[in-house]
Amino acid sequence: MCLSILAFDWEGSSISTNPAGSVVKPRGFFSRLIDNDIAWSFFHSPAAMIAAFITLVCVMATMLAPWIAPFNPFDPSQISLWDGKLPPVWVEGGQPQYLLGTDNQGRDMLSTILYGGRLSILVGLAAVCLGMVLGVLLGVISGYFGGAVDAVIMRIADIQLTIPGILLAILINGIGRTLLPLELREDFAIYVVIFAIGLTDWPQFARVTRGATLVESQKEYVQAARVIGLPRWLIIMRHILPNVMRPVLVIATIGLALAIISEATLSFLGQGIPPTTPSLGTLIRVGNEYLFSGLWWITLFPAAALVILVFAVNLLGDWMRDALNPKLR
Amino acid sequence: MATDQALLEIHNLSVQFPTRRGVVEAARAINLQVQPGEVLGLVGESGAGKSTIGNAIIDLLEHPGRVTEGSILFQGEELRGLDDDAMRKVRGDRIGMIFQDPQTSLNPLLRIGEQLIETIRKSLPVSDKEAHSRAVDLLEAVGIDQAEVRLKSYPHQFSGGMRQRVVIALALAGEPDLIIADEPTTALDVSIQAQILDLIRHLCKTRNLGVIIVTHDIGVIANIADRVAVMYRGEVVETGPVAQIVGAPQHDYTISLIAAVPPADRKLERFNSVDYIDGDNLDHSARRIDVGTHWLGEQSHSKSPDGAAVSVENLKLSFVLERALFKRNRKMLQAVDDVTFSIADGETFGLVGESGSGKSTVARLIVGLYKPQAGRIRVMGQEVELHKQDEQSLLARRALQMIFQDPYSSLNGRLKVLDIVAEPIRFFKMAGSEKQVRSIVKDLLDHVGLGAAAAMRYPHEFSGGQRQRISIARALASRPRILICDEPTSALDVSIQAQILNLLKDLQQELGLTMLFISHDLPVIRQMCDRVAVMRNGAICEIAQTELLFNAPSHEYTRHLLDLMPRMDLLDRHYQ
C-alpha cells in the first residue's frame, strides 16, 4: 500500500548541458540560488509567494506577541471582568482599546489570539520535528539496511497506521496525562500534546524516507561510495540523507498544517492545552459555549486565525510538492 | 525516386520549445520525403531533434512545443493546422506510431484483444466479430503464435520482444500508410532487436508502407533503412541512400559520426579524433602521466605472486524472483552460476552478454556489493571477503575501483565535484593536507580532460560524457590497480563513447591498470579487450583471446551473438 499522495518520483531534476569543454567558472552560492529551478518556480507562483508571506506574518506576529500584543492575557492585573464579553470595535458597544472585543473573562481577543497562535505554532513545530527526526531516522535505517530491521520497523508503522492519527493522539495524550501526577498535569499538558502528535506522525515520515532511501541506495553513487569502502554511517549521513530530504520537507510542511490542526482538535475536545494558557483550539472550545448566546466573536476570530494559518501552510506545502515533482506540471 | 507524389513531404519545418531560459529550436528548416514501401532512417545523437519530428507529424508534441513554420504534406493533404477531430482520423487510420519502451506502451489493465479491437473499431467500419478476426490476423502477421488464445492475455504475460510485436500490431490496426517508429528496438536485447527490425522491414515491403525509423544507432540504420537523414542540433545535415551515408558520407558531422562507431570487424588502436563534434575533445596525449614521479604512481599495493590481478573461482549467487509460502514454489534466478576466470596483471578482460546474463552481477560480486553464496575471490593473490568492513578488506578494496553505467546517477548531486573526487583521498588519508588534496583533485580532473576549474562545480552542470570523466577521476583517486567498468559508455552518444573509450585506453596504458570491461556491445568489446568471456544465463559459455573469439568462435551462442551483431558493411544486408 503506498500513500500515492506522498509518493513522488524524485528523478527528473533538470539537467543543463553546458557546451562541453568550455571554460568553467565556479559560481557563488547566491547565483546558484537565483538560478535554481525551485526558486524560479517560487518567484513565478503568486500563490506560493502569498502563502509564504501570510505564513511569515503569522509566525512573526505570534512570536513577537509579548512585544506587540496590546495586553498580556496572562497578567491578572490587566484583566477586568467588567470588560468581559465586549464585541469588536465596529459593532455597537465595542470599546476602542479592544479591537476584536473581549472574551468571557474580559481578556482582549486580539492579544489572546496572538499568544494562542504562538502556542499553536510552537506545539505544531515541535511535534513535527519530533515526528520527523524519529521517522527519518527509522526510515533511513529501514530502507538502507533492509531485511529483518526493515520488516520490524515497517510492520510497526503499518500497525500504527491501522489506528487513525487523531485517535492515536487522543489515546497517547489521554494515557500520558493519566500517568502524570495530578498536580503536574496542567504544567506538562503541552509536552504531552507534543509527544502525542509527534509520536503519531512518525510513520508518514518513515515511509516516505524509506521509499526515497530505497530509490537512492540503488543509485550508482551510493554503490560507488560502497566500492570506495566508506562505512555505512558515513554513506547514510553524507550521501543518502541529503538526497532524501526533499520529499521529507514536503511531508514536514503538510505535516505542520496537520499538526496544528491536531493540536487544535485535541484542545477543542478538552484533551489538550488547558484554558489557563489557551492555544487557538482552546479558545475556540471556550468560545463555542457562548456561540448560542450570540457572542460570535469569541469563536470566530480564533477560528479564522487558525484557518488562515493552516491554509497558508497548506498552500506552501502544495506548491512545494508540485515544484519538487516536475512530472505533474 | 518515385514518379508520382510522395507519401509524406515535409517542407521547411521548424519546431520551437519556449522555456524560461529562452526559446529552444528543436528542429529547424527540416525537409524530408518518404515514399510508399520505403524505410527512411532518421539518425542523430541525443538532443538532435529526431523524435521531435516524429511527434510533430502526428501533432503530439510535448507541451510547450509547437510547430512554428513549414508544412507537412501527407498524401497531398496539409496536416498542419488540422483540428483535433480531423487529426484523430489521421492518427492510427493513416499514420501509425511505435514507441520505444514496450513495457510501458500497453495499458496493463486491459487485455491485448480489448486494446486491439478498440483500435480497429475506431478506425474501420467493421462489426465486433470482424474486428475480432482482424485482431487475430494482425497478431499472426506480427509473428505471435496461438493468436486466438493470446488475445485474452494481459500485457504482463508477454515478454519484452513479444510486447513490442503487440505494439506493432496495434500501430497497424487502423491500416495506416505510414509508420513512425521512435527507437523501436532500443529497449530490447540484440537478438530480439534483429527480429523486430526484420518484422518492420518485412511489413513495410509486403504492405507497401512508408516507414520512418527514428534512432541513434547507426547499426540499426545500416540494417533496415533504404534512405537516411542525418540530424545534428535540430537540422538535417545530410540525406541520401543508406550505402552512401554509411559508406561515403559527405558532411563533416556524418563523417565524424561514422568514424566514432566502433567497427565490428577489426581492432583500432585508438578512435579517430572526432573533430566536428564540439565535445570535450581535449587531446589527452599532451598530458601524459609519468608513473615514476606522479602521485598516481605511488604504489601502495604489492604485486600479485601468481601474476593474476583478480581471480574468481566457482562464484555462485541466486536471487529470489517470487516469494512463496513453500520453498518448492519459490522462483529463484540463478544470476551467477559457477563462474570461474582469472585476469592477468595489466590485462583488459571483457565480459559480454545480453541483459540478464549476470555480467553486471559478477562485477558487483567482485567489488563486494553482493555477497557470493559460494566461491572464492582473490585480489592480487589474496583471498578477500570484500563485503566485510575490516582493515584487510578495506585495503584490498582500494585496489579495486568501479566505473558505473549511468552517468546521471553515479554522482551525488549534492556534493561539489571536488568533494566527490576527494572522498577516497580523504577517507584513506592519502594526502598530507587539505591543500594537497585539492591539488591532487585538480590534477586528476585535468588528466581526465575536464580542467581543474570543474572542481568547484556541481554534477548537474555537466553533460553525460563529462560526468563519466568525473566518475573516472573518482575511481582513480583511490590509486587502484584494477578498474572495473560496467557498461561505462552504454548511456552515452556514440561520439562521446569514442572519447571515453580512448581515455580509458590511455589511462590503462599509462598506469598499467588491470581492467574488467563489461558490455553488451560486441564491437566495443573488440576495441577494448585482450580476452573475452561470453556469459549467458549466469554462466560462462566461452573464454578466448578477443581476435580468436571474433574470428573463430567455438561456442554456438557466441556464433549466434556474432551473427546478430549489427554490421556497418552492407554486404550483410538481409534483404538485398
Next chain:
Amino acid sequence: MLSYIFRRLAQSVLVMAAVSLISFSLFNFVGDPVNNMVGQEATREDRVRIRQDLGLDDPIFTQYVRFMGNALNGDFGLSYRIKRPVSTLIKERLPATLELVFVSAVIALVVGIAAGVYTGIRRNGWLSKTILSTSLVGVSLPTFIIGIALIYLFAVTLRWLPSSGRAGVVELGWWKTSFLTVDGWRSIILPAITLSLFQLTMILRLVRAEMLEVMQADYIKFARARGLSERAINFVHALKNTLVPVITIIGLNIGGLIAFSVITETVFQWPGTGLMFIQAVDFADVPIMAAYLCFVALIFVIVNLIVDLLYVFIDPRIRLGGQ
C-alpha cells in the same frame, strides 16, 4: 494469487494481535484496575479478593491469553465508570456511529471521485480551478470548525436543522436506525456533511493527482497516437488505472472517517461510540478505551482486506501472476 490472499490474511491477523496486545497493556499501564473498580472505602481484604477474582495475580501471559479469549467473545469486561458490560455499551451505540460513517463515506466517495475525475480531465477549466482552490480550503478546515460553522448557520441562524442529538430513531431489533424518518435524516445530515468534508477533499485531490500521473504514462500517449477519442482515453484507459491506487487510499480514508467521528460526535453530541470514547478517555475508563481500540482496528483491517481483494479483480498482474 492464493499466496497473495494468504499473505494479506496473515498480515491482518498480525495487526489484530498487535492491537489487542496494546489494548491489553492499557489495563496494566493506566492506573490500578482495582482502584478503578472499588471506591476509596474498600477494605484491604476486599481488594485482595477482587485481585484474585480478576486473575490479576496470574502471570502476564496467562492474563493476556484470557484477555484474548474474552475479547474474541466480545467480552471486554465492565466499564469502570458506568459499571455495565462494555460490549453492551458498544452494541447500543454502534448503529449511530456506523450510520453516520456510512452516509459520510457515500458523500465523500461520490462527490470526491466525481470532482476528482472532472478536475483531472479538464485541468485548465475555470470550474476545475475553482474546485481545486476550494478543496485546499477544505483540507485546511479542522473538522470541529466545519461543525461549529454548520451549526451556527443551519441550526442557530436559519433554524432549518437540529443543532445536535439523534432524533427520529426507529428500532429494528437491537439496531436503532435514523434512516426511516424525516427527523432522522434531518439530524444526520449536518454531522454527516461535517464528517465527510475533509475526506472528500482528500479523495478529490488524490484522484486528480493520480489521474494526472496516469495521463503522463506512455500507454496514454500511445492511445493518443492511435487516434482513440478523448472519451475512450479518459474513461477506458486512464480511469481504470487511476482506480488502482485510489482504492487503497479509500480504504485508509474510511478508517479516517471512524477516527474523525470522535470529533464530529462531540460537536453534535451524536450518541455514538466516538462520544463514548472521548468520555472514557476523560475518566481513564480503560475497558472502553481498549474495546474501542480493537473495534477501530477491526473495521480498518476488514476494510483493507476488502480493498486487497478488490485488487485481485481490478489488477490482472496480481490475479494472474508473472509471465
